[in-house]
Amino acid sequence: MNRIAIIGILLLMWACVPKGREYGKELYETKCANCHGLEGGGLHELYPPLKNSDYLREHQDELVCIIRYGLKTPIVVNGVTYQTSMPSQPMLSDVELANIINYISENFEPELEMVRIEDVEVQSSRCAK
Ligand code: HEC
Incomplete structure (x- = not known):
């Protein structure tokens, strides 16, 4: 195979990799x-x-459970009580959860630790359903 063909294939592969x-x-x-x-x-x-x-920040190890199963009891965030509830999103996969969490970490809350797909699986197995 010539060099140009190889470069072409590499470019094609690069274009297909999902951008996290x-x-x-x-x-x-x-x-x-x-x-x-x-x-x-x-x-x-x-x-x-x-x-x-x-x-x-204080509940980062519960974030997977919060997103997947929602929140029904009132919580206090920065001194404000929220009485509304958050719906569950059971259709989101582990990969999707990892992407969402890392997006929040990179853009809104640098103290939120980045996660790998394996971390999402482990956290999810601990959720109280
Ligand atoms: C329909 C509205 C709605 C959607 C959609 C929603 N949430 Fe929520 N979320 C809420 C409400 C309301 C609360 C507070 C729940 C309570 O008081 O029990 C909450 C609480 C939270 C909390 C804990 C409190 C805080 O602010 O730190 C996190 C984290 C969170 N949501 C993340 C997410 C993420 C990530 C998504 C998307 C995958 C999402 N939520 C989608 C309404 C929503």
Whole structure:
């Protein structure tokens, strides 16, 4: 095979690799932003923020469960009590959850640790359903 063909194939492979960051952004914007806002700022006392959220920082090891199974009991975020509940999103895969979490970590909450797909699996196995 000549060199040009090899370069062509490599370029094609590169173009097909899913771009992690954009995938996370797309998922966040379709699955979370309606409530939590495009910039993670939340909405008044209805939807809590993800940016600078003390709750998120303190409950990062529950984030997979929160997203997958939702939240029904009132919680306090940065001193504000939220009475509304968050719906479950059971159709999101481990890969999708990892992308969403890493998008939040990169864009809104640097103290939120980045996760691998394996971390999502482990966290998910601990969720109280
Ligand atoms: C229909 C609106 C809605 C959608 C969509 C939604 N949430 Fe929520 N979320 C809420 C509400 C309301 C609460 C507070 C729940 C409570 O008080 O029990 C919450 C709480 C949270 C919390 C804990 C509190 C905080 O602000 O740190 C996190 C983290 C969170 N959501 C992340 C997400 C992520 C990530 C997505 C997308 C996969 C998402 N949510 C989608 C409404 C929503």
